Amino acid sequence: SGYSAIDDDFYEEIEEILIMGDIGINATNAILEDLKQKVKEQHIKDPSQCKELLINSIREQMRVGEVAYRFEQEKSVVLVIGVNGVGKTTSVGKLAGKLKDQGKKVILAAADTFRAAAGEQLTEWANRAGVEIIGGSEGADPASVVYDAVCAAKARHADVLLCDTAGRLHNKKNLMEELRKINRIIDREYPDAFRETLVVLDGTTGQNALEQARQFKEVCDITGIILTKLDGTAKGGIAVAIQSELGIPVKYIGVGESIEDLQKFDADEFVNALFHQESND
Amino acid sequence: MAFESLSDKLQNVFKNLRGKGRLSEADVKASLKEVKMALLEADVSFKVVKQFIKSVEERAIGADVMNSLTPGQQVVKIVHEELISLMGSETTELKLKNPSDVTVLMMMGLQGAGKTTTAAKLAGKLKSKGRKVLLVACDVYRPAAIKQLQVNGEKQGVEVFTMGENQKPVNIAKGAYEYARKNNFNVVILDTAGRLHVDEDMMEELQQIKENLHVDQALLTVDAMTGQDAVNVATVFNDKIGIDGVILTKLDGDTRGGAALSVKAVTGKPILYIGMGEKLSDLEQFYPDRMASRILGM
Ligand SMILES: Nc1nc2c(ncn2[C@@H]2O[C@H](COP(=O)(O)OP(=O)(O)OP(=O)(O)O)[C@@H](O)[C@H]2O)c(=O)[nH]1
Ligand SMILES: Nc1nc2c(ncn2[C@@H]2O[C@H](COP(=O)(O)OP(=O)(O)OP(=O)(O)O)[C@@H](O)[C@H]2O)c(=O)[nH]1
Numbered sequence: 001s002g003y004s005a006i007d008d009d010f011y012e013e014i015e016e017i018l019i020m021g022d023i024g025i026n027a028t029n030a031i032l033e034d035l036k037q038k039v040k041e042q043h044i045k046d047p048s049q050c051k052e053l054l055i056n057s058i059r060e061q062m063r064v065g066e067v068a069y070r071f072e073q074e075k076s077v078v079l080v081i082g083v084n085g086v087g088k089t090t091s092v093g094k095l096a097g098k099l100k101d102q103g104k105k106v107i108l109a110a111a112d113t114f115r116a117a118a119g120e121q122l123t124e125w126a127n128r129a130g131v132e133i134i135g136g137s138e139g140a141d142p143a144s145v146v147y148d149a150v151c152a153a154k155a156r157h158a159d160v161l162l163c164d165t166a167g168r169l170h171n172k173k174n175l176m177e178e179l180r181k182i183n184r185i186i187d188r189e190y191p192d193a194f195r196e197t198l199v200v201l202d203g204t205t206g207q208n209a210l211e212q213a214r215q216f217k218e219v220c221d222i223t224g225i226i227l228t229k230l231d232g233t234a235k236g237g238i239a240v241a242i243q244s245e246l247g248i249p250v251k252y253i254g255v256g257e258s259i260e261d262l263q264k265f266d267a268d269e270f271v272n273a274l275f276h277q278e279s280n281d
Numbered sequence: 282m283a284f285e286s287l288s289d290k291l292q293n294v295f296k297n298l299r300g301k302g303r304l305s306e307a308d309v310k311a312s313l314k315e316v317k318m319a320l321l322e323a324d325v326s327f328k329v330v331k332q333f334i335k336s337v338e339e340r341a342i343g344a345d346v347m348n349s350l351t352p353g354q355q356v357v358k359i360v361h362e363e364l365i366s367l368m369g370s371e372t373t374e375l376k377l378k379n380p381s382d383v384t385v386l387m388m389m390g391l392q393g394a395g396k397t398t399t400a401a402k403l404a405g406k407l408k409s410k411g412r413k414v415l416l417v418a419c420d421v422y423r424p425a426a427i428k429q430l431q432v433n434g435e436k437q438g439v440e441v442f443t444m445g446e447n448q449k450p451v452n453i454a455k456g457a458y459e460y461a462r463k464n465n466f467n468v469v470i471l472d473t474a475g476r477l478h479v480d481e482d483m484m485e486e487l488q489q490i491k492e493n494l495h496v497d498q499a500l501l502t503v504d505a506m507t508g509q510d511a512v513n514v515a516t517v518f519n520d521k522i523g524i525d526g527v528i529l530t531k532l533d534g535d536t537r538g539g540a541a542l543s544v545k546a547v548t549g550k551p552i553l554y555i556g557m558g559e560k561l562s563d564l565e566q567f568y569p570d571r572m573a574s575r576i577l578g579m
């Protein structure tokens with residue numbers, strides 16, 4: 001930036017970048033407080049050095065290690081959850097393709113028995129990925145689909161069972177209860193499985209994503225986030241607030257609608273994109 | 282919760298303001314800072330918030346407010362008034378042509394916003410008003426998009442026009458229009474695929490439909506949970522395609538829905554309906570004053 005001093009204008013510019021990136025006013029204030037503190041302690045005078053400090057600290061906070069992807073190597077059950085339309089089914093399809101490419105035996109569970117043509121949609125993804133799918137008809141009990149799928153996964157020695165679920169808003173009590181039930185069935189029927197529970201968040205979502213993560217965490221032991229739709233102009237900054245407040249890491253990002261458009265989360269790229277906007281306006 | 286709820290804070294600020302006999306400029310500024318925080322927390326666009334606070338401040342610091350007997354009350358009133366006027370002061374009805382003619386509605390928006398579901402909801406609503414509605418499957422990309430529309434159309438008792446996945450959406454739209462004319466339909470609803478505003482080819486596809494067909498109402502469907510990106514999306518759709526009305530979905534959640542304000546502020550186009558659930562009857566009229574209160578958390 002063209003700032004010659006670390007002054008109010010400089011901090012205002014930082015505030016603008018963070019808020020426009022959807023980090024949120026609370027997390028932004030906390031980040032700025034912390035930054036000001038460090039600037040004081042370390043006697044930093046140069047604005048670019050100050051910005052560097054900020055970028056580094058967000059990057060370090062968001063970094064994930066390889067251990068986050070252990071489920072890919074274990075006999076695992078992956079439960080994919082989230083609110084409506086965020087990209088759960090698509091992400092399950094992409095993940096299936098990725099694991100299949102690694103030579104894994106993958107089974108999909110079509111546990112969204114509610115939304116119109118959800119089963120057909122996942123079936124198309126199963127075909128694209130070349131993996132098996134255990135389905136339920138519209139209106140069937142999703143927990144029983146998961147039960148069937150778990151039995152199939154054990155019987156056929158699948159490496160990974162990926163369960164797609166219906167979109168549900170986190171403030172709907174009965175739908176959240178249904179998720180709890182699905183979770184219990186996996187625990188009971190397949191206690192040896194390595195468990196991974198990924199909440200899918202739409203990268204264009206604002207502050208509500210924090211509440212989504214918080215509420216889903218109440219009913220499931222969330223192990224990571226898939227942050228989708230980062231191929232647009234949204235930055236998905238709310239993930240920073242979620243990481244600080246709930247300690248849930250982003251593990252994958254969605255960058256398109258094709259099977260190869262799922263990537264492991266890269267903290268460097270994420271932070272660069274977050275701070276990129278200043279250069280184009 | 283780690284943070285004190287902003288709406289609680291805001292309530293307190295307003296209460297304090299109301300109770301004050303005299304206001305200093307500093308009082309006003311301090312309370313407007315809280316208003317700013319609340320709006321940002323509700324996902325209203327940063328730039329819209331800045332502009333909003335500026336215009337409220339100009340009015341609030343004016344002599345007639347400061348010298349009034351109840352200055353606090355006046356400031357609260359100004360915030361509310363300005364917010365409602367930004368939202369569009371009155372409810373707007375979806376414009377349809379005379380039933381003897383065919384009205385074409387085109388759904389458009391980002392992926393997963395709720396277009397297909399809303400198309401079916403609208404179809405049911407218009408059918409119950411005596412219209413003969415045709416739903417048109419113009420999404421040839423998303424897996425099972427056509428099937429999804431067919432299932433929903435059947436639930437609504439509304440016919441679905443499709444030409445499969447191997448035709449261009451513009452040809453499907455043209456075919457549907459011809460079919461509608463011949464078979465006495467008077468409303469055609471085009472369900473298009475989700476697309477990013479930065480995807481040139483996909484935006485071009487919508488332009489083509491508009492060039493080849495008289496689209497009466499291009500309806501932008503916006504997820505109420507959208508964050509700061511809402512302004513980018515709305516601006517580009519408005520510039521490239523032209524928005525006639527907005528439908529806000531998923532307001533049955535607990536989002537404050539500041540995207541509504543952003544979209545309205547940058548496009549000036551009315552919000553027509555709100556989606557209040559997954560059921561096909563969950564579509565309601567939009568009321569600007571209620572939305573203003575929701576955004577402020579009041
Ligand atoms: N551009 C883009 N679109 C995506 C991405 N991920 C998913 N989508 C699109 O988003 C829309 C919704 O995706 P779905 O996978 O159906 O979402 P879902 O969460 O399963 O939706 P429900 O089951 O209805 O709750 C589809 O049009 C997808 O193609 C992404 O990373 N980028
Ligand atoms: N809770 C709630 N869910 C909604 C509402 N409107 C739509 N949905 C859900 O949101 C998800 C996405 O809806 P779709 O109608 O498939 O969205 P779309 O915009 O057509 O998606 P693409 O065609 O993939 O771009 C589905 O799970 C819908 O049931 C609403 O008002 N409230």
Ligand SMILES: [K+]
Nearest residue numbers: 202393394504
């Ligand atoms: K969305």
Ligand SMILES: [Mg+2]
Nearest residue numbers: 088089112118
């Ligand atoms: Mg789905």
Ligand SMILES: [Mg+2]
Nearest residue numbers: 396397420426
């Ligand atoms: Mg659709």
